[in-house]
Amino acid sequence: MMERENNLSTTSLLNNYLLLAVRSRASDIHFEPDKNLLRVRLRIDGRLKEVGREPKETHSQIVARIKVLGEVDMGEKKHNIDGRFPIKLAGESLDIRFSIFPTIFGEAVVLRILHTSHIELGLEPLGMNNAQLEAYKKLIKKPYGLLLVTGPNGSGKTTTLYSSLNAINSIEKSIVTLEDPVEYQLPLLRQTQIDPDKEITFASGLKALLRQDPDVIMVGEIRDLETAKIAVQSSLTGHLVFSTLHTNNSIGALVRLLNMGVESFLVAYATLGVVAQRLVKQICDNCKQAYMPPPELLKTLNISSPTEFYKGTGCQNCDHTGYRGRTAIFELLIVTDEIRKLILKKANFDEIFELARNQGVKTLREHGVEKIIQGITTPEEVMLVTEA
Numbered sequence: 487m488m489e490r491e492n493n494l495s496t497t498s499l500l501n502n503y504l505l506l507a508v509r510s511r512a513s514d515i516h517f518e519p520d521k522n523l524l525r526v527r528l529r530i531d532g533r534l535k536e537v538g539r540e541p542k543e544t545h546s547q548i549v550a551r552i553k554v555l556g557e558v559d560m561g562e563k564k565h566n567i568d569g570r571f572p573i574k575l576a577g578e579s580l581d582i583r584f585s586i587f588p589t590i591f592g593e594a595v596v597l598r599i600l601h602t603s604h605i606e607l608g609l610e611p612l613g614m615n616n617a618q619l620e621a622y623k624k625l626i627k628k629p630y631g632l633l634l635v636t637g638p639n640g641s642g643k644t645t646t647l648y649s650s651l652n653a654i655n656s657i658e659k660s661i662v663t664l665e666d667p668v669e670y671q672l673p674l675l676r677q678t679q680i681d682p683d684k685e686i687t688f689a690s691g692l693k694a695l696l697r698q699d700p701d702v703i704m705v706g707e708i709r710d711l712e713t714a715k716i717a718v719q720s721s722l723t724g725h726l727v728f729s730t731l732h733t734n735n736s737i738g739a740l741v742r743l744l745n746m747g748v749e750s751f752l753v754a755y756a757t758l759g760v761v762a763q764r765l766v767k768q769i770c771d772n773c774k775q776a777y778m779p780p781p782e783l784l785k786t787l788n789i790s791s792p793t794e795f796y797k798g799t800g801c802q803n804c805d806h807t808g809y810r811g812r813t814a815i816f817e818l819l820i821v822t823d824e825i826r827k828l829i830l831k832k833a834n835f836d837e838i839f840e841l842a843r844n845q846g847v848k849t850l851r852e853h854g855v856e857k858i859i860q861g862i863t864t865p866e867e868v869m870l871v872t873e874a
């Protein structure tokens with residue numbers, strides 16, 4: 487835990503926690519007021535870790551400082567507040583996105599840390615295997631169609647979208663986005679943040695953007711039938727459309743569109759492909775050791791022959807967790823003519839799944855097993871985020 491110096495100013499205290507977060511590779515800082523103290527936690531590699539406890543009186547000072555930096559109403563304490571502010575610490579430029587939410591013990595604050603000085607937005611670092619990567623590169627070069635990225639919150643969908651746009655970004659293309667919120671600002675892109683108070687929703691904003699002569703459109707999320715229909719129709723009228731859905735797997739995204747009320751012929755002819763993904767922790771290279779897994783674990787993972795697995799034993803480099811950093815596992819479904827016919831027939835999930843498997847689609851679990859055998863992650867991580 488961070489040791490607090492006596493009489494440390496609020497600015498210094500906040501900066502110290504930001505520096506600790508950066509050095510710990512944390513994605514978020516949680517300032518959580520309790521009855522008699524302010525608890526501070528960091529989200530590192532997807533898991534929360536307590537790093538400090540401050541006197542209760544520092545809580546209001548921290549919140550006030552964040553509101554000043556974010557230029558929001560200091561007096562508003564009964565409603566949630568969202569905002570962002572830039573800051574430079576130890577020579578690094580950061581963009582801090584904050585959420586302030588009222589609780590019974592005061593306003594809870596979560597800071598999302600975005601590194602603007604060294605953004606890595608390439609397709610190769612995402613973690614696809616060679617076959618997935620080559621197939622996906624072909625999909626994003628199509629002149630029109632719908633590409634969906636699906637998975638729960640915190641599964642890396644936004645990074646995949648930004649990396650995809652970055653890969654095709656050029657002076658010859660007009661790329662526009664509707665986001666909630668805008669996380670990274672990319673050159674050449676015209677990016678818009680939705681604002682329901684100003685009647686800028688995904689649906690209304692998408693209608694307006696279509697009059698901006700775009701080649702490529704990124705819609706942060708398809709949340710309702712109106713947005714879904716506009717996105718699908720846009721992809722059939724000469725636009726390449728990227729968006730996200732919350733489903734468990736790639737085929738579930740197709741079924742979700744149909745269940746939302748989008749006509750089957752629109753889903754069939756608009757959709758180019760679906761990427762499902764999850765994040766898993768990577769084994770620390772500094773303390774990685776091989777071991778022979780028990781037969782029952784190999785059976786659970788559908789591995790027929792004995793093979794070495796790896797795990798981290800814990801060291802200073804990984805804060806004695808055995809893990810350092812995260813990577814993604816993927817399931818890539820390309821909508822072929824045969825799958826298109828099943829969509830037109832409104833086939834059920836199992837029928838589409840069987841055909842996709844016959845066409846060589848690897849499930850999330852199977853891609854995870856690849857990374858287990860390669861010594862990138864562990865069975866525990868893969869089984870935690872996938873279904874058998």
